[in-house]
Amino acid sequence: MSLTLCVQLWAVPGNEALLEAYEDEVLGLLGEHGARLLQRVRSLVAGDGPYEVQIIELPGEAALESYMADPRRLASADLRDRAVARTEIARVAQI
Template structure:
């Protein structure tokens, strides 16, 4: 059974562009793990909510673990550390 994840990302204030660059890079790796980006949206209002929300689908838990451990993704961690203030991941299902 496939996994659907809702990923909510808060940017470090002033580093929204860097967060977008980081996400562009790591989301491009999903296909190498059998996954896909279903939807990606950004807030049009500055406030306390997340800057970006993504729906990501992966075939199974092993694919998720492989994606999270991908050396290319891990190499980008310094960019993530400078740009992402907070991340929340929720497993979801379509209704």
């Protein structure tokens, strides 16, 4: 059963460019796990909300687990720690 995720990302203040670089890198791995990025948007105004929001579709739990455990993604953990202050992931349905 496929699943759709809404991923909200808050940048470490001043490290927005690092967040963008990290996400460019790891989102490029999605296709190898059968997943696809449906939407990726960024806030135009600094505020309390997330800096970036993504909608990602995966074929199922196994694909999500495989993506999360991808060694290339895990190797970027240091960059992620410097760039991302907070992440919220919600399972959603398209309506």
